[in-house]
């Protein structure tokens with residue numbers, strides 16, 4: 055199975071309306087598989103300790119993909135898959151990859167449940183709206199954090215030359231070129247010219263224009279594509295896949311199953327998530343990113359999402375050698391105390407479950423530049439510490455953290471935080487004393503909770 | 508002597524089982540038995556569909572059930588509406604809505620939830636899908652004799668198309684014909700004001716409440 059065959063089936067598979075695919079295939083198959091494999095959540099567990107449940111969840115997800123296929127949105131056709139095709143693709147998926155160039159190269163690998171090797175850290179603006187004049191500085195501030203392995207989604211350019219960027223416009227292509235140039239400039243300034251830049255922040259097809267070996271994103275930089283929930287793919291993604299596979303870039307595929315959506319509750323959505331992991335590999339994904347969403351909370355540190363992330367990562371870690379990473383989306387914003395509590399809870403459940411980490415970011419950033427490189431450092435430090443914890447050790451810590459913020463995750467009431475300009479000194483690119491004090495204080499507290507920082 | 512209560516019960520059960528065929532059959536039975544269709548709407552369909560919306564809000568049921576339940580009601584309602592029309596009467600739906608996600612934007616979940624909940628609450632909803640260009644909103648509004656144009660945008664850049672659709676409506680001299688509401692994560696009441704939309708709602712329940720509270724602002 056290769057991309058050529060997937061692209062062919064996207065044009066020749068059986069035709070179907072999207073709504074029928076989502077309801078009659080995905081939703082109805084999930085309901086049946088939830089019963090068949092007895093996938094259940096007890097309503098309280100945040101970190102899964104049940105290996106058999108994880109294995110059943112893997113089986114159910116594999117079967118969901120085989121019974122549903124992948125929907126090609128624009129051609130309205132279903133890409134159908136056979137069991138041996140799926141099993142072969144999983145067998146030949148890479149279990150490690152080298153990213154970046156020269157002495158800045160880094161290796162990312164598949165991790166097992168409770169793997170003591172350090173997780174790979176993708177850190178950066180993660181698609182927050184970033185203003186033109188702050189783009190390079192802010193990314194340099196992320197890149198100078200040595201603990202971050204790859205710069206992540208260097209920012210969403212909403213405006214350029216005083217104009218809001220209309221997707222697919224000439225201005226959007228110009229933005230893509232600048233995105234490449236400025237991201238490269240940022241890692242150069244930080245003294246890491248070959249640091250991998252995981253990119254996709256400029257929309258749609260225009261995005262391809264940021265590719266250039268000298269000044270832009272290179273063949274050694276992971277390029278991110280996104281599946282459409284649930285189990286759907288569109289022409290833009292297929293087109294970018296065709297190009298980046300040919301260009302030789304490591305392929306980073308993200309998917310965002312929605313808890314409360316077509317998969318139902320956390321149990322059903324966990325099955326959809328496993329199916330999406332495998333679908334991502336079928337489409338050529340070499341690093342697969344899970345970013346589960348929640349229909350009500352719209353973030354990832356609520357109890358449903360914590361449980362799902364822990365269960366699904368364990369299912370994938372135990373039953374495949376997919377290189378997995380999980381995104382971290384919080385309610386609270388950078389600059390608040392709640393922000394690190396939230397991401398720490400999710401980091402511990404993911405890292406002990408075998409995942410690498412991507413993030414963190416607030417679900418609803420306030421205006422431009424609502425990011426903190428210092429908090430990304432703390433995020434990475436927690437993840438490194440988490441690698442020496444077992445699930446049993448992590449579970450009570452996650453529970454304590456969850457209790458602390460759980461009544462404050464409503465996006466309208468959650469702490470507002472501050473933009474980069476108010477958290478950092480823009481000349482020295484160092485966090486200001488207040489922000490540093492917050493970091494020191496929270497880090498001490500996390501140690502106190504038993505995280506071996 | 509027909510058993511009215513039994514037929515109402517079948518109507519309710521059809522919605523609760525998300526079963527369009529059963530809803531159509533129960534609605535036909537109601538008509539054939541000479542039950543007043545308006546009474547059938549109220550006692551047969553209205554209550555279970557309200558409960559469905561509430562159960563969805565509590566996360567006891569999920570998107571597929573909400574969509575199937577509101578589809579079942581739509582199918583049953585068509586039968587009742589026909590009967591009312593043939594007697595020269597008219598069912599007043601609360602308003603006809605065309606809803607879609609704007610051009611360049613493929614986020615479909617938010618607008619699907621809003622559409623399903625509006626439909627469940629008595630609006631006639633036509634879902635145009637995603638990546639809907641300005642001209643298509645306007646064309647579809649004409650074809651379906653819509654009262655309300657509802658536009659979803661999830662990206663801070665595609666919000667521009669909400670503005671452009673309103674501008675196009677103005678250029679065509681059609682702005683006053685439609686009540687325009689907008690929504691989506693990056694959309695704010697300020698943006699709605701700035702581009703001259705008639706309203707904004709933060710979520711699906713708020714959208715129902717907002718439209719319910721503004722009836723009379725479209726011809727209906």
Ligand code: B12
Nearest residue numbers: 181283612613614615616617659662663690691692710711
């Ligand atoms: C799921 C998701 C996706 C999925 C969409 C799957 C699908 N089938 O829809 C996928 C993976 C495909 C996707 C793709 C992209 N996404 Co996206 N996505 C999201 C995410 C995580 C959740 C959206 C969602 O479904 N929420 C659940 C529903 C129920 O909520 P909702 O949509 O907000 O709708 C509610 C209200 O807003 C309101 N509402 C919605 N519409 C309407 C309409 C009316 C008339 C009314 C009254 C009310 C209303 O009522 C709804 C119900 O309560 C958001 C993050 C977020 N916090 O919103 C990012 C987000 C919207 N995406 C984002 C981005 C950047 C992208 C991409 C550009 C990424 C990329 N580079 O490829 C692409 C865009 C592709 C494109 N051309 O559209 C950014 C946007 C940033 C920005 N500055 O604008 C966000 C905010 C994430 C982030 N923080 O970076 N995405």
